Amino acid sequence: MPAWTTEIEIAYDFGHLYVHDGAAHWSDTPARVDLRMPRVGEFGVPVRIEGYGAKPAPDLARWEHVVEFSLRVESEAIAFASGTVGAARIGIANGDYRARWSAARGEYRFQLWPGPATAPTAELKRPPGAVSDLGDIPALLHDEGVQALGSIVGTRVRGDALQLYVRLSAWRDRAWYRTVRCDGAVRWQATSDPFSTALLHAEHPGLLAFADERGGLSFKGAPAEPERLEAALRAAHAEAAGRHIAFEEGLAARLAVGYGRLASGPVTLLRRYAHVADHHGVATNLTVTGPGRAGLALLELGDTFVVAERFSIVES
DSSP, X not given: OOSEEEEEEEEEBTTEEEEEETTSOGGGOTTOEEEEOSSSOEEEXXXXXXXXXXXXXXXXXXXXXXXXXXXXXXXXXXXXXXXXXEEEEEEOOSEEEEEEEEEETTEEEEEEEEOOTTOOOXXXXXXXXXXXXXXXXXXXXXXXXXXXXXXXXXXXXXXXXEEEEEEEEETTTEEEEEEEEEETOOEEEOOOSOBSOOEEESSOGGGHHHHXXXXXXXXXXXXXXXXXXXXXXXXXHHHHHGGGSOOOSOHHHHXXXXXXXXXXXXXXXXXXXXXXXXXXXXXXXXXXXXXXXXXXXXXXXXXXXXXXXXXXXXXX
């Protein structure tokens, strides 16, 4: 049985919660513990706090995610913080502690007992369905107390794994270095231009060429103004695919013939072409020729982007 219990409400953003001594800001605390959360963000999340005189049993069967870690308290408080949201604090006597975070289906528990401050973190149970993660990069960029700017300072390729070396800098000459590992990379473009946002996309124009079904679009019937139809197709292409897929030049001459192949490529884009052609009185026929590739996502760091299967962060 716990020696004492209390309950607090926390908030988190960008899928991470940071636990650390209550005196410092989360971004300036090397000894913080980074906890992956099940959603992108939540407010008003209840957490049960339990204090013990000795290590309690972990009861792993009840929980989906269980992590044990060490804490050194020097300010008589522990903070539960996250990017862009305020920290929740609990008062606690100064000293060295071991802690256990348990989570399952929206229920959270934080257990605390005396222990060594240098013992390593141990993930006793990992939640199912591990997904890509950008670590604290989004929080460092968006937190009003940090407002960092990022830049790519280097890249490295090993097989189909790409590494992006990222520098994040903020006022008072603060800097953080992170390595973004992109496994199963199929396309990437890196620039040294600064960026202020970090986004992972499951749907994006840059994914069309890889994740969408492939097909061919044929047409029959000559438009009255082939150049006008080509311009309309170009506009639809720019809206659907942007810079990620090149527009095929010379369509006006092909359209003037009155029949043949209009385009090949992602089915989503070809359907846009078919809609535009129909508006101009040209009949089309779409044939699906192959499946898309599942499980891809697009990482966007300003003008830098990567299409890959999985993204993870290594602190450096």
